[in-house]
Amino acid sequence: IVLPAGASADDHFAAGDLAAVIAERTNLTLVVTAGEPQPGDIALKQVKEPLASGPEAYRVVVGEHIEAVAADAAGLFYAACTIGQLTGPGGALPRVTIEDWPAYPLRGLQYDVARGQTVETGWWEKLIRELARCKLNAIMVYGENDYAFRGFPFLGRAGTFTPEKAQHLADFARRYHVQLIPQFEALGHASAVLSSKELEPLREAGGPWVYCTSKQATWDFLDRIFAELVEQFPDSRYLHVGADEFEMAFGKCPDCAAKVARVGLGGLYAEHMNKLNALGRKHGRKMLFWPSHAGPSDDLSYMTIANAASLQRDCIPTEWIYHGPTSYPEIARYQDLGFEDVWVSPAVVCFSVIWPDYPTTYRGIRGFLRAGDARGSRGAMTTTWEWMHGALAANSLLGMVYAAECAWSLGQTTTADFERRFAGWYFGVDDPAGESLHQALAVPWPDGASGALLRNQRLLTELAWAAPATVRRLVIKQPQLHDVAPSLAAVEQAIARVDALQQRAVRNAALLD
Ligand SMILES: [Zn+2]
Known part of the structure; x- marks a missing residue:
């Protein structure tokens, strides 16, 4: 593998990762060197002129030698990944010319570490590496009581994210051009955190599910939590504040009820979301959130849409639709209401079941990401949820890689073809029809x-x-x-x-x- 003299540390890393992939797949040992490429060499080079196809794009030409160029470090890393994927068992590559670029600038997967998961850095390193090689560039960590905070030592289950693990993995992910995005439920769905006796004063009346938005203690707590999350996940440009599953217990205490009497449930919701947005801005992060869906009554349903005029819209709803419908009119709806972007969130359908429902997974990811791309969405965040009751994260890997595939290229070929390529790439197995993998x-x-x-x-x-x-x-x-x-x-x-x-x-x- 030949790099130009003076190539960056990023480009040396891309070359080293390609050598590691080829060693695993072929038993060939490649060395990384500087100079002019000879026949049979792989030449990786960053060029100054931007490629016409935009950021993260690359070109690979397989001739007497293999020539890969990109205008940025991520693009050259992806060129190296593609060369690794094209390399056959004997080290041969087809003679091809490839111009390649991503459909989505933000290509993410949400990984649910709540509900009993532990964070093993070895597994996380492997996951980051494999998904990055499939050109994913963001992993969002969904946690409830699953971060250890220095300021709140009573929080964080055993085995959860610690500042040290987060820092280590953020550094690891950075070399693979992946940002880790934290998510912290900051409205409802918060019982794992609010069950702590120390946080009793923050609870809305009735139970430990929802934050009381009227209490200053809530905002002091969230401010300190956000500060620590930003420190733990320094590369994230975003902070996801959850905001689903709050409707049952929202606006109940005397202070909140008095506000509801003045501004309505929608007004109180908008005030809460705007304050969260301001907190995110204070900590230098763009707010992501789950928009409100069906609730127990009309005024507690689809509150994001109903109250959009009162919401600051420089934040990003991550619209969640998991069952793979035939159309996605919701995307245009949020755009028409003035949100600066809408991210699409399909799912690897794996909720509390031992085996994912792959036919729905495939249909949902491809359909939603194509619909988002057609409307100009800039982010795709496929979710996983609830690895419990015998479900294993590894069982969902096929769906995670399919999310990476569709975020890059929208699933242009059949799922059988995807399965054929996954078998060849991940297991090194020649599976012409994809049948063995399926x-x-x-x-x-x-x-x-x-x-x-x-x-x-x-x-x-x-x-x-x-x-x-x-x-x-x-x-x-x-x-x-x-x-x-x-x-x-x-x-x-x-x-x-x-x-x-x-x-x-x-x-x-x-x-x-
Ligand atoms: Zn209240």
Whole structure:
């Protein structure tokens, strides 16, 4: 791998990462050197003239040698990633010319560390590295009581994000052109934090779910929390303040109720969001938030849309739609209301189930990201949620990489083609139709009656963790459970499919353990 004399530390890093990828995939050992490229070499070079296709773009020409150019460090890193992905098992590459650039400037994945997850830096490093190599450039950390704050030592479960871990991972991610974005629930959905006895004075009347927006203690607390998050995640240009699931307990205490009598629930909501936005600005961050959806009554539903005229709109709603509908009129709605940007947030559909619902995942991510791109959205933030009840983050990796694929290139080819390329890239397995990968990772069980239970992940997951009495009740209600032999045969088939792929994997085989 040849770099020009005086190449930057970033470009040396890109070259070193490419050498590591090729070593894993081919057993070839490449050295990074300076000088003129010879036939067979890979030349990586930053050029001064911006490429016509914009920031992060690159060009790769495979001829007698491989020539990669970009006008910025991220673009050259992505050129190196593509060369690594194109390299076959013997070290051969097809003769191609590639002009490539991203659909979305902000290509993100939300990683849910709440609800019992622990933060292992080794796993996080691997995740950051793999997703960066697929050209993702942001990972948003969703935490509830999942950060250790110096100013609030009673917060933070064991094994959670600490300032040291966050700093280490932010430094690690920076070299891969990835920013880590913190999210902290600062309106509702806050029981994990507000359950702390020390924070009792911040609770809205009725329970530890929602902050009382009228109490100065709430704002003093959030100010200090934001200050620490900004310190822990120094590269983030954004701060996500949550703001979902507040409607049931909002505006109830005497002080809040008095304000509601004057300005209405919508006025109080707008005041709270505007104060959060001002706090984000004070700490030098752009506010992201979940816009309000259906609530318990009309005046507590779609409050972002209903009260947009009273909201500061230099913040960014991350609109969340997970089920993969055929159209997304919501994007234009927020744009027409004057928000400076709207980010699209589909999901890897993995909520509290052992296996993600991949057909919906694929449809939802591709459809939403294409709709956002068509309307000029600048950010794509695919979410994961609730790895619990036996769900593993690793089971969602295929969906995370699909999010990276669609944020870069909008899923231009079939999902079978994506699965073929994932098999080749991630496992080093030649899987011409993508069938082996599909059968091992996406939908491992057979069609028809024998796989019915395994396709019903809600029921399967409930069964796996239920008390005996509940199992008995579920079995009585579900005729498909009266004979377990077909389901067991489907499980055997699923395991055999995973084992068959694992035996062929030349890298990352542990994912299939
Ligand atoms: Zn209150």
